[in-house]
Amino acid sequence: MKTICLYFEIHQSIHLKRYRFFDIGTDHYYYDNYENERSIGDIAERSYMPALNALQSMITEHGKYFKVAFSLSGVCIEQLEIHAPQVLEKLQALNDTGCVEFLAEPYSHGLSSLVNEDCFVHDIKKQCRKIKEYFGQDPKVLRNSSLIYSDDIGQQVAQMGFKGMLTEGARHVLGWKSPHYIYHCALNSKLKLLLRDVKLSDDISLRFNNSEWDGYPLFADTYIEEIARLPEEEQVINIFMELSALGIAQPLSSNILDFLKALPTCAKQRGITFSTPTEICMKLKSVGELNVPDTLSWVDEERDISSWLGNPMQREAFNKLYSVADRVRIANDPRINQDWDYLQASNNFRFMTTKPSNVGLDRGIYNSPFDAFTNYMNILGDFINRVNCLYPEELDNDQLEAMLTTINNQGDEIEVKDKEITRLQAKIAKLEQEELKLREKYEGGKVITPKAIKKSAGKAAAVKSKIKTAVSKRVTKAEDSTV
């Protein structure tokens, strides 16, 4: 029996503002508030809300039959929190139906998987916590930013304990193979791979409203018919796209939502079900391994990473950014962390592409790749200065980490000792009370001097003061060196 896996990406990056080189060192705020509010509000109104409403009505209509998966990037959740909380509420309402799965993805929607494993793991964990907080789900399946995947990334993801991963059914990787099966990672057989069906996905997200396309106009019954006519053994049809494809890339006036709403009914008639990625990973067995030595993604004709790292400018910006990755992770400063998330977003690199592309690229405030590069490098210059100012540069990362761990551990130790002190003090109070009681009892009798008790109390106090001085010394030392 065939099953359709429908998945939508929800991501909008934070727009950077026009940042001139004379702002370096004086202005540490990099974002275009107006543009962020405008764009996210616009997309929520024209795409996210109508699309989510449609999906909700499909779920209510079809009960447990219709299922859908989403992934949200952390930076997008932050934006929605501020400018369009109704979208998050709607997602929570959808989550309550039990027909929705949320996938993990890097919090920043960045490219850390290509360069820094620690950073990548950290990014994903942060996102998983956010998803747990909002929807109470522990994601079991991961999708990397823009479906970036290679054998090495698969290995990392498997080690993080994910059951499956979504990626592109790129022709140059699949060759004669079909994307309608489950494969597994070449380096770790535990990680299952779901491959996007390029044609069926793009029929909706790229071509639906194109009147010059042969398949125009596309109807739900013909679409399902095409799926039903696939060979019997091909069981999984993965249709992945951005949620903004419904409403922005393909305008609502094209009746794309009516098309979507008709899909479950047509599928039911042909005996095709809907599943979430986790269900598929649990139910189906892999038919073989998939070798992906070179990184692939779902972007451009090449389906590789050249739209982010294709030219030397992009690579310089990328290398400069990740040159401070470890420092940022170790320093763990809240404001730096926030800027770090926003600056990592892959969109920033996409703006710098010099590739000719047949899919129109909106460069936002930038009028050319060079403009995007200049602006980003100015911001990065200021950001790296700030990171380097946190701790002295001559301190290498290992030293710094050791020092911070010591300080951190000392904090834990102090906490333990504090607990011990309060426990002992309570004990003293108790003993003193008992002593008083005894005194009352034997009033006029011999006075007992509780030497032992005094001794223990004195000891506790001494330990406490000792620790305090030691810690404060360490801390001042650290502070001195940062100055």
Add this chain to the structure above:
Amino acid sequence: MFGWEYPPHVFGGLATANFGITEGLHAQGDVDITLCLPKPWGDEDRSAANIVAMNCVPIAWRNVDYDTVKSRVGNVMNPDFYYQLRDHIYADFNYMHVNDLGCMDFAGGYPSNLHDEINNYSVIAGVVARTIEFDIIHAHDWLTYPAGIHAKQVSGKPLCIHVHATDFDRSRGHVNPTVYSIEKDGMDNADCIMCVSELTRQTVINQYHQDPRKVYTVHNAVYPLVQELQDLSRPDHQGKEKVVTFLGRLTMQKGPEYFVEAANMVLHRSRNVRFCMAGSGDMMDQMIYLVAERGIADRFHFPGFMRGKQVYECLKDSDVYVMPSVSEPFGISPLEAMQCGTPTIISKQSGCAEILSNCIKVDYWDIQAMADAIYSICHNESLFYYLQDEGKKEVDQITWEKVGLWIRELYERTLGWK
């Protein structure tokens, strides 16, 4: 074809463009060109076109023998041709200042009696048009429009005019009425108007009220650098002081003051850059004063007017080339800078911005963007090398042969052959 100047005697950009177009058309193989120049020197390259010296064309009948003619005009014209021309004198021009050969002299270049010379040129064009056979007339810039119109009236052949600049570009909107009327008259009589950029095309349509259907854009191109110039070495400024260059006439049209202001902003932040403003013009003193006023004179240099090889040495010595023109019909110099491997910043108000993509484009008034771009190229090696390599590749694709092909296509359309 009517031209005013031609290499190697260059007065402005017109000579280079005229030469390029002639060569480009010649490269098509089936285009024969007769090029009329007011005062050729005899050392012009005659392989692409048959050059007619307008100062040797008789407009009044004089009985001179073959040897006299040969000794007088032999260096620029075949004496037989003189007699052919003499047979086609159409009116009595003895009242004009003709010499003993019945010809009129030209000062050449852009003398003070330019309007008289333009008129004389068109009178002579009438003789030439009656003498030789041709299919189409092509007049370059307003100086030759009257000649083109005259030739059209005499021969009935269609007239193409080539707009290299309009008076709106030269004067920032305060046009000279005489020049405007000559330009307008030329355009009204033309069957096809070729403009060097879409920017100019819009000016022609909107300010000269021409029918958009006969106005076409024909972008200029650039000649590959000769080996000698290619071999000039590029000094390596990595980790050293960078040089940012402006090269052009210091006039209102070129926007030199914006360059100074941008330089001032860059120097506030980084002292590791030097600025060079090469060229001369009526705003020279004003610029020196401005630089002193901003207190950046220690980092700002005025090497003066440069010619020939000096230009390329200067370009190769620079890390950034800036052309902040307020209004530039085309502007070949950024293309030359890119040939030298120098990253280029140009104003969006220049015609060449329409065909270049591997350069940085800013509004001429946006000095902040200009300063930012200068700083970025000086401080980010990847951007510098990218613009250097890709810019050179791009500009190598812009050739006069392609321009020639397009012009030939336009000729055929105008003639109704296509």
